[in-house]
Amino acid sequence: MPHKTNTNPKQTLKAGAIICPICCVELIEEEVDFEIDGAILHNVKLLRCPICQEEQFTPQQQQAIEEQLRRQET
Numbered sequence: 001m002p003h004k005t006n007t008n009p010k011q012t013l014k015a016g017a018i019i020c021p022i023c024c025v026e027l028i029e030e031e032v033d034f035e036i037d038g039a040i041l042h043n044v045k046l047l048r049c050p051i052c053q054e055e056q057f058t059p060q061q062q063q064a065i066e067e068q069l070r071r072q073e074t
């Protein structure tokens with residue numbers, strides 16, 4: 001297993017406030033059913049721009065998705 005080193009200091013950007021780079025508005029957290037590679041994940045949290053509907057995931061949300069996918073693997 002590769003070793004991960006956390007050498008980066010935590011970013012001091014406002015946590016939980018991610019801005020759409022196109023519209024410059026705060027993205028809104030939503031819970032959706034999400035399909036990825038044929039697997040349906042329920043209650044997946046993502047961030048959506050209320051204007052352009054662009055979806056983004058925070059690193060934590062991506063991690064949660066990967067964990068759900070791993071759990072669904074047979």
Ligand SMILES: [Zn+2]
Nearest residue numbers: 020023049052
């Ligand atoms: Zn937008």
